[in-house]
Amino acid sequence: AQRVTQPEKLLSVFKGAPVELKCNYSYSGSPELFWYVQYSRQRLQLLLRHISRESIKGFTADLNKGETSFHLKKPFAQEEDSAMYYCALILNAGNMLTFGGGTRLMVKP
């Protein structure tokens, strides 16, 4: 069965510091990977997906099939980046998301 692991429950950094939120997955096929974000008092929403190879709000994520990882990175954290971040995958068939446990990012001033 597929599994998504986010090893850090909480990540605290200072404003301007680099950020890396870790995500590892276990699946033998070729999944589609996503990062979803939930800001305080807001709905869960898509941040970015690996297939788009895009940068959103300064965040990027590279799929490393050898290490089965999809870490989320940003070179300079901002206070408004403080939120819960969830890594998720979709198998080849269907559109069903499997989420990791989430990492709370706190960016201190």
Add this chain to the structure above:
Amino acid sequence: EAGVAQSPRYKIIEKRQSVAFWCNPISGHATLYWYQQILGQGPKLLIQFQNNGVVDDSQLPKDRFSAERLKGVDSTLKIQPAKLEDSAVYLCASSPLARTGPYEQFFGPGTRLTVL
């Protein structure tokens, strides 16, 4: 466009009581999902509908949970009878037709259920 709507936003019941949640997806979205998010965990898919048919309900505890989407639009999720471990946020999401994709899922605000 209007987002996914859910009601109620909060519900407190005693164990063994029944409860129902309602979801109205984004207009035109064929696929609807119900997730359960227990405190400190990521959302877990309970059931996926495509129009009014069930695509996957393998993680739905069918002895106490049921869900329907009779006209392919609104959906209800019911728990009968509730247990303490059902305390969670129940999220509804919708997306365009899932046959091709994957498509972004749009989430509602959730219903926070507390079972005492």
